[in-house]
Amino acid sequence: METALVQCPTCFESFEVVMPSPEELPAEVDYDCEVCCRPMLIVFDESGAFARGLGE
Helix, strand or coil, X not given: CCEEEEECCCCCCEEEXXXXXXXHCCEXXXXXXXXXXXXXXEEEXXXXXXXXXXXX
8 A cells, every 4th residue: 555645735734645546546535634634635646646725
């Protein structure tokens, strides 16, 4: 199981998330920050993952 490090766009804390399988990429997942619980969108692609706020 591969993981990726993402940074919350609200509190700027970093945490790991599990990457989807390569067959499912690219993908976008609604996710709540594990630190501040604010909603975000995590974008997964072949190069890894990054998080962005829902208003971006």
